[in-house]
Amino acid sequence: MVRLQVGDFEAWKQVYDRFADMRREQGVVSSMVFRDPGDPHAAWVVHHFPTAEGAQAFARSADLQEAMRQSGVFNHQIWLLQEVERFTY
DSSP states (O other), rough: EEEEEEEEEHHHHHHHHHHHHHHHHTTOEEEEEEEETTTTEEEEEEEESHHHHHHHHHHHOOOHHHHHHTTTEEEEEEEOOOOOOOOOO
């Protein structure tokens, strides 16, 4: 899970979308993007990986750093979490 501070959400999202192939190549199998309705500069992204090692490698990758640089991210925090359970209602 990543919390991002971006200069312009729409501009960030355009760059995020351009890097879809890179995410797939780096092992991302699904993702979710969230906006904070109270903060126009905040975005949350959840990427799912088959392994914790894949998630760690992606978090350290130069490709990710370049994508964040190009998209106007000026601050971010990354949490590597292991899914324990999921419910669908």
